Amino acid sequence: MKNLPRIxxxxxxxxxxxxxxxxxxxxxxxxxxxxxxxxxxxxLIFERHEAPLVSxxxxxxxxxxxxxxxxxxxxxxLEHLAFKGTQRIxxxxxxxxxxxxxxxxxxxxxxxxxxxxxxxxxxxAALYAEFKQRQEKASSYIVQGELSEIYDRNGATxxxxxxxxxxxxxxxxxxxxxxxxxxxxxxxxxxxxxxREFYSERDVIIEERRMRTDNSPxxxxxxxxxxxxxxxxxxxxxxxxxxxxxxxLYRKDVRAFYETYYVPQHMTAAIVGDVNAEEIIxxxxxxxxxxxxxxxxxxxxxxxxxxxxxRRVQMQIGRQPRLYMxxxxxxxxxxxxxxxxxxxxxxxxxxxxxxxxxxxxxRKLAFSVRAGHTTMLYAGQLGFSGTPIEGVTAAELxxxxxxxxxxxxxxxxxxxxxxxxxxxxxVRIYTYLSSNxxxxxxxxxxxxxxxxxxxxxxxxxxxxxxxxxxxxxxxERYIDPSRRSVGLMEVxxx
Amino acid sequence: xxxxxTRRIIAAVLFLSASLFGIKLKxxxxxxxxxxxxxxxxxxxxxxxxxxIEVFLVEDHEFPLVDVVFRIDAGERRVDAEQAGLADILADxxxxxxxxxxxxxxxxxxxxxxxxxxRGSAGPKQASxxxxxxSEHIDDLLPLAVGAIREPTLPDEQxxxxxxxxxxxxxxxxxxxTAVAGRVLRKLCYGKDSPSARETAPATLDRIxxxxxxxxxxxxxxxSLTMIGVVGDFxxxxxxxxxxxxxxxxxxxxxxxxxxxxxxxxxxxxxVYLVPWPGSVQSGIYMSHKGLLRDDPRYPASRLFCEVYGxxxxxxxxxxxRVEHGLAYVVSGHVSSGFEEPGIFxxxxxxxxxxxxxxxxxxxxxxxxxxxxxxxxxxxxxxxxSWLASFPAHYAEPEQVLRDRMNYxxxxxxxxxxxxxxxxxxxxxxxxxxxxxxxxxxxRDLIIVILGDSTAFDDSLSKLGEVTIIDPEVY
Numbered sequence: 010m011k012n013l014p015r016i017x018x019x020x021x022x023x024x025x026x027x028x029x030x031x032x033x034x035x036x037x038x039x040x041x042x043x044x045x046x047x048x049x050x051x052x053l054i055f056e057r058h059e060a061p062l063v064s065x066x067x068x069x070x071x072x073x074x075x076x077x078x079x080x081x082x083x084x085x086x087l088e089h090l091a092f093k094g095t096q097r098i099x100x101x102x103x104x105x106x107x108x109x110x111x112x113x114x115x116x117x118x119x120x121x122x123x124x125x126x127x128x129x130x131x132x133x134a135a136l137y138a139e140f141k142q143r144q145e146k147a148s149s150y151i152v153q154g155e156l157s158e159i160y161d162r163n164g165a166t167x168x169x170x171x172x173x174x175x176x177x178x179x180x181x182x183x184x185x186x187x188x189x190x191x192x193x194x195x196x197x198x199x200x201x202x203x204x205r206e207f208y209s210e211r212d213v214i215i216e217e218r219r220m221r222t223d224n225s226p227x228x229x230x231x232x233x234x235x236x237x238x239x240x241x242x243x244x245x246x247x248x249x250x251x252x253x254x255x256x257x258l259y260r261k262d263v264r265a266f267y268e269t270y271y272v273p274q275h276m277t278a279a280i281v282g283d284v285n286a287e288e289i290i291x292x293x294x295x296x297x298x299x300x301x302x303x304x305x306x307x308x309x310x311x312x313x314x315x316x317x318x319x320r321r322v323q324m325q326i327g328r329q330p331r332l333y334m335x336x337x338x339x340x341x342x343x344x345x346x347x348x349x350x351x352x353x354x355x356x357x358x359x360x361x362x363x364x365x366x367x368x369x370x371x372r373k374l375a376f377s378v379r380a381g382h383t384t385m386l387y388a389g390q391l392g393f394s395g396t397p398i399e400g401v402t403a404a405e406l407x408x409x410x411x412x413x414x415x416x417x418x419x420x421x422x423x424x425x426x427x428x429x430x431x432x433x434x435x436v437r438i439y440t441y442l443s444s445n446x447x448x449x450x451x452x453x454x455x456x457x458x459x460x461x462x463x464x465x466x467x468x469x470x471x472x473x474x475x476x477x478x479x480x481x482x483x484x485e486r487y488i489d490p491s492r493r494s495v496g497l498m499e500v501x502x503x
Numbered sequence: 504x505x506x507x508x509t510r511r512i513i514a515a516v517l518f519l520s521a522s523l524f525g526i527k528l529k530x531x532x533x534x535x536x537x538x539x540x541x542x543x544x545x546x547x548x549x550x551x552x553x554x555x556i557e558v559f560l561v562e563d564h565e566f567p568l569v570d571v572v573f574r575i576d577a578g579e580r581r582v583d584a585e586q587a588g589l590a591d592i593l594a595d596x597x598x599x600x601x602x603x604x605x606x607x608x609x610x611x612x613x614x615x616x617x618x619x620x621x622r623g624s625a626g627p628k629q630a631s632x633x634x635x636x637x638s639e640h641i642d643d644l645l646p647l648a649v650g651a652i653r654e655p656t657l658p659d660e661q662x663x664x665x666x667x668x669x670x671x672x673x674x675x676x677x678x679x680x681t682a683v684a685g686r687v688l689r690k691l692c693y694g695k696d697s698p699s700a701r702e703t704a705p706a707t708l709d710r711i712x713x714x715x716x717x718x719x720x721x722x723x724x725x726x727s728l729t730m731i732g733v734v735g736d737f738x739x740x741x742x743x744x745x746x747x748x749x750x751x752x753x754x755x756x757x758x759x760x761x762x763x764x765x766x767x768x769x770x771x772x773x774x775v776y777l778v779p780w781p782g783s784v785q786s787g788i789y790m791s792h793k794g795l796l797r798d799d800p801r802y803p804a805s806r807l808f809c810e811v812y813g814x815x816x817x818x819x820x821x822x823x824x825r826v827e828h829g830l831a832y833v834v835s836g837h838v839s840s841g842f843e844e845p846g847i848f849x850x851x852x853x854x855x856x857x858x859x860x861x862x863x864x865x866x867x868x869x870x871x872x873x874x875x876x877x878x879x880x881x882x883x884x885x886x887x888x889s890w891l892a893s894f895p896a897h898y899a900e901p902e903q904v905l906r907d908r909m910n911y912x913x914x915x916x917x918x919x920x921x922x923x924x925x926x927x928x929x930x931x932x933x934x935x936x937x938x939x940x941x942x943x944x945x946x947r948d949l950i951i952v953i954l955g956d957s958t959a960f961d962d963s964l965s966k967l968g969e970v971t972i973i974d975p976e977v978y
Contacts, residue, residue: 037566057565059545059563059565059900059901060542060544060895060898060899060900061540061542061895062895062896062899097530097532098531098532153822153826153827154816154817154822154826155532157816157817158816158817158885159531159532160816161815161816161817161885161889162885162888162889162892163536163888163889163892164540164888164889164891164892164893164894164895164896165893166893166896167896168816182896182899184536184540184892184893184895185540186536186537186540187536187892189529189534190531190534190536193528193529193530193531193534194531197531206826208829209826209827209828209829210829211829212828212829212830213825213829213831213832214832215855216785216829216830216831216832216833216853216854216855217832219784219785219853219855220681220785220832220833220853223784223785224680224783224784224785225679225680225681226678226679227678227679295528296528299528327675327678327679328674328675328676328677328678329675329678359615359620360599360611360615361611361612361615369664370664373664373667376667376668376671376672377668396671396675397671398667398668398671399667399670399671399674425612425616428616429612429615429616429618431618432615432616432617432618432619432637433615433618434618435618435637436568436618436619436620436635436636436637437618439566439567439568439637440568440635442566443565443566443568443900444899444900445899
């Protein structure tokens with residue numbers, strides 16, 4: 010069986026290779042230029058001259074994992090406010106604006122305090138009027154949207170940012186002759202941001218939460234599932250934050266988070282595209298060198314304790330039943346990480362995976378089913394998700410997946426299955442690396458990760474050394490049904 | 504190749520010289536660059552196989568990857584509305600089921616073994632298939648993919664599985680509010696039976712069987728409706744020979760393919776439509792009327808209009824609704840253009856229930872301001888600078904160049920249509936854009952769909968006009 014397809018191909022395809030000439034992982038790695046400033050900020054440059062464009066990805070090791078009770082959503086809030094400008098961009102007179110912002114914050118604090126203390130409506134109305142007046146005054150100093158307008162005028166595309174648990178990431182693609190503009194803008198943004206338009210942006214973020222979570226059955230369910238997967242660890246908090254926290258954040262909270270976690274030694278910028286590394290390093294030094302080094306942020310103390318039993322969340326919501334099931338594993342960089350990645354791939358990635366063939370094709374229990382191994386800086390999860398076919402419940406699908414996992418012992422993973430998983434990884438990595446932003450993400454986040462950016466290029470080689478028995482051992486060690494987290498989304502009764 | 508150490512030394516020298524000579528940091532607000540950056544997109548070579556299939560090749564040897572794209576004009580437009588979904592189901596079976604020469608299991612295992620993917624789907628116009636793989640496996644896997652397209656097995660069991668999956672999806676179709684609103688809007692704009700809007704429902708699935716799929720395949724999957732593009736790491740001469748070997752003997756069937764039905768079949772009357780969503784904490788507001796044809800002489804002006812209206816960070820919609828009032832996270836507007844029929848002029852905003860009417864009025868206000876007052880000179884300049892400077896991004900990657908060229912060729916447009924746009928954009932005046940806005944925006948033609956809980960709205964929806972209720976359970 011193992012050789013049949015190969016023989017078949019030879020007959021069908023003849024023997025003329027169509028292969029061109031391209032780079033190996035080692036050659037690609039060699040092309041990455043590393044540069045570190047005295048303040049600790051790191052830069053990774055990859056020249057690619059196919060189009061006159063350059064993509065930049067700044068990964069800041071700061072995210073929802075750094076948030077504490079009462080202050081969830083602050084990392085994401087900061088990411089939004091980072092688009093509001095700096096001490097130079099977005100203001101007509103920063104000195105006067107700063108004073109106006111301080112007065113505005115004081116007015117809001119007075120109103121908010123009175124509201125919490127149950128002040129009567131007249132007092133509240135007066136304080137609110139004062140707040141609105143201060144807001145108007147502060148707005149009078151703003152050059153609205155100046156930061157994004159400068160980028161727009163200069164042909165920026167993919168100008169955006171995202172907040173995760175471990176990183177906040179700022180991305181952009183510019184015509185390559187605008188590289189110095191990026192240096193000037195981003196060094197300003199990282200060194201002297203001004204969190205103006207705080208109160209109206211809070212409303213925008215709350216709308217984002219409504220869209221992604223509160224008004225989306227699937228979004229709401231996933232938030233609940235995460236909350237049972239992590240009892241103590243902040244990975245159980247929603248990245249967007251709890252509504253009550255979002256409503257009670259102050260501008261000074263965002264400032265404090267920025268000062269603590271947006272330190273240059275926790276930032277890596279990847280620059281991928283039509284630039285000359287030797288030429289741009291001077292510009293990088295000139296602009297980003299001015300960001301002052303600050304103390305290292307505090308480490309994370311909370312560890313997720315070993316899960317002592319099954320944790321479940323069950324919701325009647327929406328019209329489509331769905332299942333999530335997760336087993337705690339290892340953080341990014343752990344020696345078992347890749348073994349678990351490959352195990353997840355064999356079990357539930359693609360149409361030839363075990364779970365798909367068994368539960369979708371043969372037993373006809375699921376509409377879709379997949380497995381994935383997610384690792385973050387502090388923890389990992391081997392996850393299974395699926396949508397049952399009509400007439401099957403999420404709970405029945407859960408039992409069916411557990412049954413398949415138990416079956417592993419009787420039906421061990423084969424070398425062919427592992428080969429396919431390795432090959433999928435190889436293609437996946439090349440595919441990511443083939444776009445400027447894809448490579449930028451890999452380099453920048455990889456550099457701030459537990460293992461360093463080079464690790465991505467070593468995965469195929471390490472995967473070759475892994476055996477089917479390694480996967481079986483990992484399954485035995487990590488797939489423990491008595492320590493699983495389960496989310497059952499069931500159809501709501503009207 | 505310069506070593507890392509050498510580069511670091513050079514960097515240190517550069518840094519020192521920058522410090523010594525006291526280079527001043529520039530102010531990004533005053534930095535100036537040439538508006539246009541001259542560049543030549545990746546070269547696309549065009550060939551024809553002996554049976555007339557057009558082939559587009561783009562070489563890119565940076566990584567050992569190849570994408571082979573098959574575009575076949577066999578979309579839902581050639582399917583009777585009674586069998587809605589047939590074209591897409593066939594595309595699924597082609598990529599899942601194997602070919603007459605290679606049975607399903609061997610077919611799937613062969614692709615997976617090399618980490619390759621073979622994906623397909625059908626939209627209103629065409630079916631598209633993409634084989635994505637490491638270049639070292641192209642000579643093994645290309646014949647398999649071609650075999651599945653030319654002679655799919657269409658296994659009965661696979662068809663039943665696919666239909667069951669679609670029945671499950673249909674019954675869950677009213678789960679996510681944004682998906683529901685999108686479905687309703689498409690049906691209202693194009694007509695329920697339009698290939699762009701119709702649903703694959705249990706009734707249409709019951710009318711799809713092996714016979715109808717086979718018939719559709721035999722009539723629509725043919726050389727004269729097929730186009731192939733290859734991008735990546737390959738030798739073009741050998742690739743062409745291989746494509747000729749795999750496809751050159753594919754003959755045109757005698758029977759004619761079904762005609763393509765129009766995209767706009769039975770659009771609803773303009774007006775306000777409410778999709779009740781009890782308990783919703785956020786409303787979806789969608790406004791739409793017909794868009795443009797791509798070859799409309801006003802198309803270049805419409806690009807600048809879109810920038811100012813709702814497609815940029817400085818767009819008026821964004822400013823009015825998100826920045827100034829904090830009413831929405833998502834708010835945007837766009838004029839899309841079709842090749843054979845007009846696209847859609849669409850505007851969307853998601854806002855809390857309590858600001859539904861306020862946001863709706865702001866959206867209409869922005870539209871009306873642009874229609875009656877037009878854009879400012881500053882907005883024109885900003886839009887032009889932004890559009891012209893970002894032009895290379897349209898061709899950032901070789902695959903984008905390939906797909907763009909194939910798309911224009913498939914619609915008998917000049918394949919360098921997009922390349923010529925900067926020369927048409929550059930001379931546009933404020934009057935050109937304002938004349939477009941005044942003539943194009945037709946408030947009386949708008950279909951306005953609001954999905955939400957009307958009991959929590961800030962005002963009565965009837966103040967916008969007569970309201971038609973749409974029940975998503977039956978629509």
